[in-house]
Amino acid sequence: MILDLVDHKESINRLLARYGVKFGIYKNNQFHEQLFPFDPIPRIISREEYEYLDRGLSQRVLALNAFLKDVYSEKKIVKDGVIPADFIFSSKGYLPQCEGICPPKGIYSHISGIDLVQGKDGCWYILEDNLRIPSGASYPMIARDLTRRAAPEAFVRNHVADNRNYAVMLKETMDYVNTGGINVVLTPGRYNAAFFEHSYLAERSGAILCMPRDLFVEDNKLFYRRYEGRKQQVGAVYRRLSDEYLDPLCFLPESLIGVPGIMDVYACGNVAVINAPGNGVADDKGIYYFVPHMIKYYLNEEPILRNAPTYLAFYEKDRKFILEYLSRLVVKDVSEAGGYGVVFGSNLTREQLKALADVIENEPRRFIAQEVIDFIDLDIVEDGGPVPRKADLRAFVLAGETARVWPSGLTRFSRNPDSFVVNSSQGGGFKDTWVLSR
Amino acid sequence: MGIISVERADHLYWMGRYIERVFTTLCTFFDFYDQMIDVDFDAYKRYCETIAIPDVYGSREVFNQKYLYDKNDPNSVYSNLERAYGNAIVMRDEISSHTLAYVQLALDCLESAADSKAPHYDLQQVIDYIHAFWGCVDDRVEDEEARNIMKCGKYLERLDLYLRLGYPSGAVEKEYSKFLNRLRKVQLNYSKEMEDRLTEIIGLGDGGRARYDEALDAIWKFFEVS
Structure with missing residues (x-):
């Protein structure tokens, strides 16, 4: 089974190049686009293990959403002494501008990227939560499509949950909070590190990929400016730019890539911003320590998944x-x-x-x-044979009517045998993540 | 899709123009290249003059290398294809990954042929990818308006190049007619005065050749509407 895939490493990477599956990186103040090296041996997660992760990740995201709602309103968790106030208000991710704003349907983290590793004892450990603009779902999504072309036999013999439904899940998430109007993916532009993802997710979810100049605020509503002069109301913005650049009238006044006035529209409930501004307070590496406490506090449940x-x-x-x-x-x-x-x-x-x-x-x-968690190595193909490398897993949890874990994820690995750092910006590669359907 | 902003309309239009520029200039280059093999070593000088680019090359060898592949030569085929790519990559959601892939493949082909001793042979694939690109546009770009804006760019660029390259008036008329057909189907702002001028000059057939500079000026100003 794996041999089918190993033999097709080059052909799958050629297909990825054909479709421009790249990420951007700035070196010496210059922008470079590079291919994201793909390893064909998937991480395989059994159905039972996925169900366990599904429960644990959903629980975690529900608690994090409850925390965000609380922090920007009543702050009960501080008043009850579960998290020290200093810890929240000195976080760079805490935005006083978001105080009192309740986003549409009360959802703050619509798309959460939770990084995990599996220890050699088999236990999964959460490494960090990414609740601002987590990247990466597009890579296993397109890789699966291309792997199925190059090595169909591997999928005949294995029962793998189809992960190409991510775009549908994304669209449902946007539709659920949409306040009336079109869905757009707001990108700062093609020189953003994750531009491939922005454009691919827009294409696959049917949202409009737009640049900041395409949007404007009028009568406390957000509009998309059509070329023939008409305007189209926007109901949900999947923004792929950081909070501080989102609105120069509210955050950094020097931002040239924001939409002036969008925060007012958002505060009035006239547009959904995905993910909500201010989420950085919950994925702060310091706040991470308190997430198990949040689960107990808000959900009255024991945490299913462990922190490192x-x-x-x-x-x-x-x-x-x-x-x-x-x-x-x-x-x-x-x-x-x-x-x-x-x-x-x-x-x-x-x-x-x-x-x-x-x-x-x-x-x-x-x-x-x-x-330092001694997490398991996964085999990657190098010089025609398997070699072990450190790898993590970014799982994606989409919150709409319920929190749903995408049955896949981005498995990133270090190409350096002595390194634990798997980030693409530091030379890492990626794998598909198979969740077995039976 | 079907909702196009000013900026996106601009990208669609210029994508069409640059793809066409690469296509027609490359085809023309092949003709001149054939001459330079053993008939007229300096044919490139006429080529530069015809398509109105500065002759900064000095020899056919330098021309063959730089005009095709030099990333720093703003008039090179590579630079034009990169501009096409720059306009296409931001329109993935509109034109589809399948269509965009042909621009990527053409660019990769041009890059990998940079040391080629047989450019006419190695770059034939760029032409093939461009044909495939337009086929893909018809099949994969769902929004008719988007297709028509791209083709406005394509046919206006072709008209420009045909005028410069001295194509027969029948061919010029045919391309102009294709352009107008697309123009009528979109809501781009354009100058009626320039349209009238082009219609008059092209309508003169071979008799209008003396006024081709005027026609090129009208193309330049066609979409310049305040």
């Missing part, structure tokens, strides 16, 4: 532990993303450890530390 063992330098007890065991921990800067700001203590010299310890003591809110 995490220590907050903010708490004195944890800080002491971190400083004592720094050489075995992985330290993460909460304000960084994309694999940046991640330091493995085991890779540091004595002097570097001392320097890091000083920074942690001076800026404790800035860092978390985690035990």
Whole structure:
């Protein structure tokens, strides 16, 4: 079965090149587009395991949505002492401009990308939550389509849940919160790192791919400007640009890629913004520590999925532990993303450890530390044969009427045998994720 | 789809123009290239003059390399194809991944042929991909208005090049008629004055040749409406 796929590694990658499956990267202030290396050996998840993940991920996203609703309204979780106020209000992701705004249907994180790894003990651990604009669903989606062309036999002999329904799920998610009008995917432009994804998801979901200049606000409604002069009301914006650039009248005034006034329209409930602005407060690496507490607090349930063992330098007890065991921990800067700001203590010299310890003591809110999970390797094809590499899984949870986990996901792997960092921006590749349907 | 903004209409129109520019200039290049093999080594000078690009090449060898492949030469086939790609890539949702793939394939083909000693042979595939591109446009671009805007660009560019290249007046008239047919089906803003001027000059048949510069000026200003 796997041999079918291994033999077709080159042909599948050629097809991916044909369809422009690329990501952008800035190096030395220059934009480069590069192909996203695809490995044909899929990650395989059994049906039972998927059902377990489905329950755990849905639970987590429901709790995170409840947290966001609470944080931007009553703040009960702070008043009840579950999460320290400082921790929320000093987060870079907390946006006071979003205070009191309730998005359509009360949904904040419509599309959540939850990163997990599987330990060698078989347990799944959540590494981080991405609730702003998580990327990556388009890659396994198109890869599946092309893999089925190149190696149909592999799918004759295996019963794999079809993951090409992601666009339908996305459309249903947009339609559910749409306030009346068309659905659009708002991209900052073709020089964005994830532009392929923006355009592909627009194509597949039937939404209009639009640039900021295509949109304007009038009478507290959002409109799309048609070329012949007419205007079309927009009911849902799947925006693929960061909060701070979204509306120059509300956030960064120098933003040239935002839509002036869109936040007012959103605050009045006249357009759905997917995902909601301000979600960064919930996927802050520091807040991650509290997600199991949120599940208990909001849902009165025990968390199904575990966090990686995490220590907050903010708490004195944890800080002491971190400083004592720094050489075995992985330290993460909460304000960084994309694999940046991640330091493995085991890779540091004595002097570097001392320097890091000083920074942690001076800026404790800035860092978390985690035990290094010995997560399983997955085989990738290199020089015609399999070699083991570290890999994670980004699962996508779409929240509409209910929270639904996409029966697939983006499996990213490190191409460097000595590295745990799987991010595409750092040279990683990707695999399809098969969920067996029986 | 079927909802097109000003910016997207612009991309569709220029995608059509640049794809056509690559197609017709490459076909014309092949004719001149054939001459340069053993008949007229300096034929490229006439080529530059005919399509109104500066002769910055100095020799047929440099011309063959730079005019086809040089990413820094704004008049090269590569640069024009890259512009077509730049307009196409932002329209994936409208033209479909299948259609866009042919622009990507043409660009990849041009890049991989950069050291070719037989460009007419190696670049035939670029022509094939462009044919496939337009076939795909007809089959895969669902919105008729989008197709018509692209073809407005295609036929106006072809008209421009045919006038410059001195094509027979019958061929010029045919392309102009195709252009008008598409123009009537879209709601692009254009200059009626320029349309009238073009109609008059092209309607003169061979007698209008002396006024082709005027016709080219009218094409330039056709969509320049404030």
